[in-house]
Amino acid sequence: MNNYGWGLPIQASTFAGQIDSGLWIIHAAMIGVFVLWGIFFTYLLIKYRRRDGVAVRHEEHGEMTSLIPDLLVMVFEIGLIVFYALPAWRSIKMTMPDPKDALVVEVTAEQFGWNIRYPGPDGKFGRTKPELVHFSNPLGLDRTDPAAADDIVVSNEMHLPVNAKVLIKLRSKDVVHDLFVPEFRLKQDAMPGLETPMWVEPNRIGHYEMACAQLCGFGHSLMRGDVYVESREDFDKWLKSRAALNPAPPTASSEGF
Amino acid sequence: MNATAIENPDTHSGISNAKLGVWLFLASEVMLFATLFTTYIVLRLSATSWPWGWDALNVPLATLNTVILISSSVTIVMAYARAYDRDVRGFRLWMALTLALSFGFLIVKAFEYGHEFSMGIGPSTSVFYAVYFTMTGLHGIHIIGGIIVNSALLYMSFVKEDWENPLFLGRVEGAGLYWHFVDIVWIFLFPALYLL
């Protein structure tokens, strides 16, 4: 994976550029402020060092002068909030695509791995039951539910079609995890007991990493998976090959073949 | 170390150190119980169902306890009034009554808990009972703290130099403030857990 370097990773989603531009603007401003301010600071340190015969000069400006930098900071911050943060946050975290136009994927985190579930041809996620959880059935999928029969469950491997909106429903079986795909600039905690929606539109074919970014136990650093963004044909082909691995429709009474 | 060296006479606020200290402590207690009530509200709103106190708990006993605690608030303020008038016997009487009432509260509470435990209900039964046991338990710990303070004051009223200490009345007032606060907490706990 040649996606990472000494700066930001490559951009592989539609909103990655939006987030990066914020990072660049802020860092440029930060460095600018710091340099200007450092020059002024150094000048003060040299000019006003203690010298014999040079008396202290008292306030050449009033109390209010110190508020001028504040005013500039405030204007900059208000600008950032109004023209950048609010709209971008709205589009990235507050507006979810309609499930009808998007590929819906459910990602369930557990110690220490990711379970990715596709709803299958019927577009519906089947029922899960915690009592059915088993190492061969990490989600506790109830295959007797007709909607569950065609669900595709994959471990630590998420395939997504390029240039399509994906709605990810994030869950956790045990503790708080965090789905982080650096190339997508995508990060969201998986909170047990809640289903947190998030969306992404990958726009670059490639192989990326889905890592856990929230301390989840002793195996936290091992909790990672792969994300493959593929062309639509490749994705469909892969989905079909996975569907073929599903158990036959439930005739046996025992769970987990 | 003598007391006057420590008690700087120039107090800018006009409030004695002890009283100001107690009020600041109560301000922090407000935050403590606000947090517990936050927990209560959040868990209740997110619960699919929430039992009604009349079904799940013993309301008559709790009502009795409310009356006991309110009465103890009155008796402690009466004790303060007696101390204000330098009436040591009156003070002892009212303070002893306060202590009796606070023990009564704890005994009734113990009956309540005992009944619940005997039915196999404990803090782990459901979120409702977790909230109930934790909040009333913490309140109970506050009652015990108050009992310790009030007993100390009762004991001090038997020691001549303590009773004649000019700071004594302030101490009674401080203890009273704390006790009334514990009462107020119960005034909110009672409807929140039992009635609503």
Place this chain on the structure above:
Amino acid sequence: MEKHNDEHRPNVKLYIAVFAALLFFTGLTVAVSRLHLPRPQAIALGLTIAGIKAGLVAAVFMHLWGEKKLIPKILIGAAFFAVTLIVIDVLDGVWLTPQDTGRMAVADQHPDEGTAPTAKPTAAAPAAPAAPAAPEAK
């Protein structure tokens, strides 16, 4: 330190009157809760009564009425932060959706629909929250 420099002069008659009022309100709140008002109204009424009672205790027994201004200021500060904490957390709790249950259960459900064990379960077995409800008739 001279005597009674910042202690309040007790007013026994007032204390007795407040005591009576507190008893009255306690009775009232218990009686009201038996009326089976819809839950929002019941909660509003219950909290109002509790607020009045707490106010009486604070104002009279704790001598907040007539206390130096600094102390109410401290309390208002604490109350402000307490209210912030409650409001923000409740906003967050209400807007979130727990999985499987759809929208969060709102508080306007009738008390009797609760699924807690009743006060008189027959067996001593732990009454799980999932135990079937035994609602009394309205």
Place this chain on the structure above:
Amino acid sequence: MSSEHGHDAHELSFLRKYVFSVDHKTIGLQYLITSFVFLLVGFGLMMLMRWQLAFPGRAIPLIGPMFSPDLAPNGVMSGEFYNALGAMHGTIMIFLGVVPLGVAAFGNYIVPLQIGAPDMAFPRLNMMSYWLYLPAGTLMLLSFFLPGGAAQSGWTSYPPLSVINPGQTVWLLAMVLLITSSLLGAINFLVTTINMRAPGLSLMRLPVFVWSEMVASVILLLAFPPLEAAAVLQLMDRVAHTSFYMPKDLVILGQRYTGSGGGQPLLWQHLFWFLAHPEVYVLVLPAMGIVSEIIANNTRKPLHGYKTIVYSMLGVGVMSFLVWAHHMFISGMTPALSNFFLVTTMIISVPSVAILTCLIFSLQGGSIRYNVPMLFALAFLPLFGIGGLTGLPLGLTVTDIYLHDTYYVIGHFHFVVVTGSIIALFAGVYHWFPKWFGRKMNDRLGVIHFWGSVVSMVGIFTPMLVMGLAGASRRLYDPTAQAHNLIVQPLNVVSTYFAAALGVFQLPFIWNFFHSMFRGEKTPENPWQATTLEWACPSPPPHGNFAKTPRVYRGPYEYSTPGRATDFWPQTDPS
């Protein structure tokens, strides 16, 4: 320590004088020494972690084989041990190191002196604070040796992990003790400053340091109780098997969780950050106060914008309660709430910027005396500035999506706390050392300590910012296990070397401190020609501090007043 200055006729026993003392000065020094020891312990834990981060999978040199095989099989640190070190490093540094140092040590010693009081308002309560703090800290450290080990869920202790992990119970108990100790201390400080100021010392004549301690105490008073309650609830979850923070249907490593469920893990995060964000200002405000004192003293001119600084501190204090959820932008909290906290976070930067600006403008026109405390105080300004600036992309919702939980966060808050608070606390030690012991610390060693520390600190934390921008996640036991950390891994090595250097450069300080305590150059009563009240009594001050209650005639920073023979005009000078 104190010589035979006691004004009481009877001699106190050794135990009453140095161990269970009620004198604010002894308690202050007890806090000082204890919290420095905890800082050192926290540093040691961090060195172990840094080794693992720089050289994952390699046996810890020298001491590796000394650990039990559960913690470090064959001398190689285990994941559990790494997590325990991480949690304890954070907890110890913040709750047992910097806060007690900034608030309790300096506050105890300096505040009563600066307000002209004979002692704290409640001396016995003061002693109790210390004797709750020490057992709490000891318990925290002991947890490493108890069955179950130390807490492993980060200093933030997010449930459900913290409820199911071993070791957490002791952590919670220690926290409850510690919070109680802090509460008692906060009440004591507030009553002391409100009620026991010397005549003439109106609020607007208080030194900035006293203001900062007051605001910090208000924060401690009102922000700590929610954590205390939250800790009790978590304790209930662990001990009584309740489900305050445990939702329904958890399946943990294949086992169904048996609790009733119905809890809210997010609630803990709210309650925790309701304390922990204001806590940052508890770390920073006393530091700002110390820096203000030293800058005014060593520029020999009044502080620029005294009122602005004071009101800004009050503003920071109030606002600090309203920004907590900016730690939770991506936690699953309702996204709409994030916008509210985005705005409050930007608002709180305004008073912070105002304070820094005032401190810089204070240099202008001055006659800067470059002594060791001043060097530290001056280093505070740009380095804390970096800490503040790097907070901007983290406080902004959108950029936080990417930077959250990366090394950028670690770099940011270490710039704030280490190169901010700790640098300022060092400045305070050098500045007030003559007050404590009547002797001066060695200047040459001080300068070595200064340059060594500052360069090492910048060397540790700057690579973290770069790593964070490259996406490296924090709290990883083995950073090389995740592909996106690989390229920047060499920076971890750089950080580790600088951390070792930082440790080495503390040696001159430790030696200087204890050597100067007994052998240092003796100083006059007011060695820095300062104006504030603490220099108006002997050094070290006797029991009861002032021979007679001082009277205050003017503001705290009357330096270089035109028409006077000396360039300082003490607050107590009636002329």
